Amino acid sequence: xxxxxxxxxxxxxxxxxxxxxxxxxxxxxxxxxxxxxxxxxxxxxxxxxxxxxxxxxxxxxxxxxxxxxxxxxxxxxxxxxxxxxxxxxxxxxxxxxxxxxxxxxxxxxxxxxxxxxxxxxxxxxxxxxxxxxxxxxxxxxxxxxxxxxxxxxxxxxxxxxxxxxxxxxxxxxxxxxxxxxxxxxxxxxxxxxxxxxxxx
Amino acid sequence: xxxxxxxxxxxxxxxxxxxxxxxxxxxxxxxxxxxxxxxxxxxxxxxxxxxxxxxxxxxxxxxxxxxxxxxxxxxxxxxxxxxxxxxxxxxxxxxxxxxxxxxxxxxxxxxxxxxxxxxxxxxxxxxxxxxxxxxxxxxxxxxxxxxxxxxxxxxxxxx
Numbered sequence: 446x447x448x449x450x451x452x453x454x455x456x457x458x459x460x461x462x463x464x465x466x467x468x469x470x471x472x473x474x475x476x477x478x479x480x481x482x483x484x485x486x487x488x489x490x491x492x493x494x495x496x497x498x499x500x501x502x503x504x505x506x507x508x509x510x511x512x513x514x515x516x517x518x519x520x521x522x523x524x525x526x527x528x529x530x531x532x533x534x535x536x537x538x539x540x541x542x543x544x545x546x547x548x549x550x551x552x553x554x555x556x557x558x559x560x561x562x563x564x565x566x567x568x569x570x571x572x573x574x575x576x577x578x579x580x581x582x583x584x585x586x587x588x589x590x591x592x593x594x595x596x597x598x599x600x601x602x603x604x605x606x607x608x609x610x611x612x613x614x615x616x617x618x619x620x621x622x623x624x625x626x627x628x629x630x631x632x633x634x635x636x637x638x639x640x641x642x643x644x645x
Numbered sequence: 646x647x648x649x650x651x652x653x654x655x656x657x658x659x660x661x662x663x664x665x666x667x668x669x670x671x672x673x674x675x676x677x678x679x680x681x682x683x684x685x686x687x688x689x690x691x692x693x694x695x696x697x698x699x700x701x702x703x704x705x706x707x708x709x710x711x712x713x714x715x716x717x718x719x720x721x722x723x724x725x726x727x728x729x730x731x732x733x734x735x736x737x738x739x740x741x742x743x744x745x746x747x748x749x750x751x752x753x754x755x756x757x758x759x760x761x762x763x764x765x766x767x768x769x770x771x772x773x774x775x776x777x778x779x780x781x782x783x784x785x786x787x788x789x790x791x792x793x794x795x796x797x798x799x800x801x802x803x804x
Contacts, residue, residue, distance in 0.1 A: 467679070474675055478668050487658060495663075496671070503675045504682065556660070558653040578661065581654060600655035628648055635646050635654075 455519040462510050470510070474503055477520065480602065481527050487597040488531045488590070490582040498534055502527050517611060524598075524612045532590045584634035592627035599624055 455476075461469035481502065486495040506526055513522060585593055594613065598604045599620075610617045696717070 467676075471672060471676070474672055475668070478671055482663060482668075482671075483659070486661070486663070492663060496667075499671055500674055500678055503671075504678055507675075507679055508682075556657065558656055577654070578658075581658065596655065600652055601658045603656075628651060631655075632646050632648070632651055635651065 452518055456515065459510065459513060459515070459519060462507075463513075470507060473519065477523055478503075480520075481523060483602055484524060484527050484597055485531050487585065487601050488528075488593050489535065490586055494534070494538070498527075498531055502530050505530065521608065521611050525614070528594050528598075528612055532594065535590050580635065584631050587634055588627055588630055592623050592630070595620055595623040596627045596631070 455473070458469045458473050462473070478499065482495060482499055485498045485502070486492065489495050489498065502523075506523060509526070513519070517525075585596065588596065591613075595609060598609045598612065599606070604612075606617045606620045609620045613620065696714075
């Protein structure tokens with residue numbers, strides 16, 4: 446997931462942060478925020494919640510970084526904090542939430558998978574992009590928190606099973622099993638969507 | 646929907662992005678929050694951190710560090726013990742007794758009679774409560790003795 450140079454850079458930035466250099470921590474924020482935001486946003490499906498959580502997560506990381514000993518990569522450590530805090534937040538939030546979606550990058554139009562999915566023979570050809578995004582996020586919110594975390598990290602962020610297992614503190618077998626059940630559930634939700642027209 | 650189609654759909658979610666400039670704003674928000682948290686921290690936490698930083702800079706072994714921390718703890722406990730209210734009360738009582746004894750002793754020394762001088766001027770000769778003698782009995786002027794030597798033969802009120 447991370448090359449040796451990147452890891453070495455992280456180690457230096459962490460050492461500087463631990464020695465009291467806040468600028469080094471800023472560099473870590475700049476480097477890892479986009480991926481961390483992706484994790485939190487896809488788990489909450491709400492931009493405002495993701496924004497609040499991002500601040501909480503980085504503040505927590507700053508308070509805890511003196512205890513970071515480098516047993517795992519900083520990336521894994523940050524994702525562990527992010528997943529745990531997001532799951533705690535989702536448990537408190539319960540079912541009170543509304544979708545607040547981010548914009549879709551226009552580069553999606555050039556994506557090979559997007560072209561294939563919206564081709565004439567595709568089941569999603571009738572669905573416009575925004576509706577598809579809403580429907581997919583609604584389906585994601587129907588998954589349990591643990592299943593959603595696994596789908597986000599594996600399918601959306603492209604992380605390997607081993608890395609996800611480390612972040613969640615479980616075995617790779619558990620990760621694969623959660624993925625399997627999450628996919629089955631999502632397929633059912635999305636099949637219903639194609640069979641039933643929306644009226645809202 | 647097949648598993649491949651689902652996977653492809655999920656992968657497209659990577660294109661969902663926060664508003665432009667969001668990450669710059671996030672950095673500023675996190676920085677201001679860190680500053681606010683630093684200002685809100687209690688003094689004892691800051692003190693502990695400074696001690697840790699001090700020992701960290703001097704690269705002490707963990708055993709020395711533990712010893713030093715134990716030393717600080719003992720000093721702290723002794724300090725707290727000395728400053729406890731019971732001790733303070735006892736100290737106050739002791740100082741009050743001393744304060745009342747000093748003028749009495751001074752008065753006692755000053756009231757020494759010329760014909761009843763003790764071998765040492767600080768040895769107690771009379772009970773407490775004597776007053777300043779205006780004139781010695783028999784019309785003699787009072788004599789004050791320092792180091793068993795007559796200090797003055799002048800009249801006490803001749804300025």
